Amino acid sequence: MRVQIRALMLAAAVVMAAASPSAAQPGSGGPGWGPGMMMGPGMMGGRGFGFLCNPRMAGFAEWRMSQIEAAIKPTEAQRARLDELKAASAKAAELITKDCPATPPVKATDRLALVEQRLDAMQQAIKTVRPAFQALYDSLDDKQKAAMDASGPRNWGWRHWHWPWSDE
Template sequence: GYGWVGPLFWPFAYNDIYDYAIWGDDIGFWGYGYPDIYAGIFGPYGYDDLRGYLPERRTGRRYRGGGRIEQMCGNDSRSVAGLPVDQIADTVQPTEAQSAALGELGNASLAAAQVIRAACPAQVVLTAPNRLAAMQQRIEAMVTAVGIVKPPLDKFYGLLDDEQKARLNALAENQRKEAAARDPNATVAQSCGAAQPAMQEWPTGEIEARLQLSDTQRGALQVLQDASADAARKLKAACQTNEAMTPPARLAFVAKRLDVMLQAVKDVRAALQNFYATLSDEQKAQFEAIGPKRSA
């Protein structure tokens, strides 16, 4: 996955959902997990890096970089965000009733994409608690989007006969084989359940040196670290390494994964807010400087 791009978490969120659910393309969706929570805590971007995502100056001149947050949130038009209804129809040759159900699925797909796009951040955030808040909002929108798509997908798939289901499932299987041929080392287990790299180990010594914590603050930091470690364990355990063969089954795995990720973000965010509340303004500034320094 792309992780965080400037102030935006999961820039291709809806595409990753339906690429996996419909086509079985699992690397994009399953590449997200604990490292993104870590990046929310220790944001890799400093203020200078984020200036290009800020709104235009009143003079009409843009900040260096010229990027706007809303431009990164994706296109939710039917031609871009809608499911490939024509390709599915060509594959299964639907009856009239099935065509109507496929149309309902296409409309639901568009509505789901619009929900996710609406959850894009309206402004750049510069603190860890606000980054996790933005992350939570993004995942909540993804959960809602899956809830929109699931009933019409189940309905459409349920109307197909066994031969039509086999053709649709074979289409996804062929795409997975092509992807595996291009990158045989790219697996769900590798991207989702990989061991935590050293870059994501907690910089406890640096925090102590920079912030000069009191005993109370040190205790709050330990709670945060424990919550973070628990989130990493739960997300690793929620990796889907067995290949699901049908679109409804894959979407069900998407829903389960997002639920686990959302709860993990909520748990870490609560502990982070408690720790952050114990810090002085100077300590907060020192804490926020850790991520950009380590990224550099």
């Protein structure tokens, strides 16, 4: 009799475990928050090619410029260089968004050509920003350079973030 009770309790435990939902399963987090949520057509704000026309891909967005300004606390002489960097960044953003298609091309060969075109635009945008950034950086004292260097992605709230291609 005692063996039958144990067997019955074991069977009930197995049935309960199999019938109850697992905590590791995706819940109702909203549309697009299920398996494969980081892939597919919803990626990058609804456009898989959205990052190619994003003005934040080159130069410095306004939020980043304000972060830099707060970190280095520029002198009056450095403020002119900071303004040059802001102007170069705005020009870079314009280069990135110029000639962006509303939707990606249908043909695979055309999509590849678009990627090549957009990467060329990003490279031009970076070449626009780099001299102004270098001029500002060269005008900083050691304390300001340390503050600028410390204000990178690691301090944006991602504690263990690293560049995918780094050896860290």
